[in-house]
Amino acid sequence: MASLKEVRNRIVSVNSTQQITKAMKMVAAAKLRRAQDNILQMRPYAQKLGDMLATVSSGAETAADSPLKTVRAVEKVLIVVVTSDRGLCGAFNTNIVKATLQLIELKYAAQARRGNVEIFAIGKKGAEAFARRGYTVHTTYADLFGRLSFVAVKQAAEEIMRDFSSGRYDAVDVVYNEFKNVATQIIHADPYLPIAQEQNDAKTKGPEVNYIFEPGEEQILEELIPKSLKIQLYRAVLESNASEQGARMTAMDKATENAQELLKDLKLVYNRTRQAAITKEILEIVGGAEALKN
Template identity: 75%
Template sequence: MASLKEVRSRITSIVSTQQITKAMKMVAAAKLRRAQDNIIQMRPYAQKLNEMLSTVSAGAELAAESPYNQVRAVERVLVIVVTSDRGLAGAFNTNVVKETMALINQRYAAQARRGNVEIMAIGKKGAEAFQRRGFKVNTNYIDTFLSLSFAKVRSAAEEVMNAFTAGQYDQVEVVYNEFKNVATQIIRSEQFLPIVAAPTHTDAKASNVNYIFEPSEEEIITELIPKTLKIQLYKAVLESNASEHGARMTAMDKATENAGELLKELKLIYNRTRQAAITKEILEIVGGAEALAQK
């Protein structure tokens, strides 16, 4: 049985840990509110932008000829992995890494064996995980979450788009956590480039609409496609940001509860140990008194 000093030391340590987890939960909750507001506001905009692109480019040769639509034999692959900078968020980062590895093993195993699969890490945890696995990792944007902004994500998207049009990559995928609620994050694996063809609509009325383009169809499509891609990546990063805070809040809440349960057990052990020590001392005193009385 542990000594009273050891039990007291453990109780003190767990109380300190519980205070830390409570504070981290409160911080995560405050950050989650802002991150959740950001992604809720972004979703309708991103959806409408995609719908607009689908509508304008339906049947348009200009859209089909866009350099971002060019389908090539897949020899070189880039996977954009969106994780967090810090841990203590449950399985948040682990799930992204597992999904990315499953994607590579199932779809790009041959390319990976030739060393033609590269990782662009948005978030430090993803960079560390894939560097340990021997992948070539682009770490230019691992500090994106230090001061998250559209400008930083736009820069990353432009680098990827330029590399794709230059033939440096034939396929680009993005893996991230989609925010559903505080307790639930959904792993998403989406093709970023080349652009996935929008589903065809059978609505005859919609297909017969004649549009008047101003300034011109070419200029609108030329501007709309790159902007849509940048917004798509920014949305993925915002989803991951909200998911991270939700996952950390849930993990810290659970850790606080576990610390409380452990404290109850340790206090019970402490009281039992203390009672045993007192009983032992009483028995020793009684035994000594009896021995003196017999003399």
């Protein structure tokens, strides 16, 4: 049985850990509120911009001329993996890594065997996980979530688009967590490039519409397609940020509960050990008194 001093030290240690997990839960809750507001404001804009792009490109004669729509035989693949920079958020990062490995196995197994699958990591944890597994980590955008802004994500999107347009990669996918609620995140593995040819719903559900483009069809698409891709990636990063804070809040709440249960058990052990020590001392005193009497 552990000594009283050892049990006392463990109680102090667990108490300190519980205070830390409580503080981290409160910080995550505050960050979650801001992150949730950001993603709720972004979703309608991103959806509307995507619909606009689908409508314009479906009616544009030069829509297929964009290099970002060029469909090539898939030889080299880039997978954008959005994880966190820090741990202590449950299975948040592990689930993303597993989903990415599953995507590679099911969709890009042949390219992976030839070493033609590279990782574009947004977040340190994803970069570290795939580097350990021997994958080529093309770029790591670390510490992005500490200063999360559209400008930083825009640079990442522009780099991805340049590499695709130059022919360095033939396909780009994005793997990220979509925020549903504090306890639930939905993993998405979405194609990013080339842009899929969208069919305008108006052509199937209503009369055909002839669009008048001002200043011009080609100029509008040159501006709209890159902007839509940047917003799409920015939304994925915002979704991941909100999901991370929700996962961390849940993990720290569970850790605090576990610490409380552990404290109950340790206090019970402490009381039993203390009582056993007192009983032993009493027996020794009684035994000594009996020995003196005899």
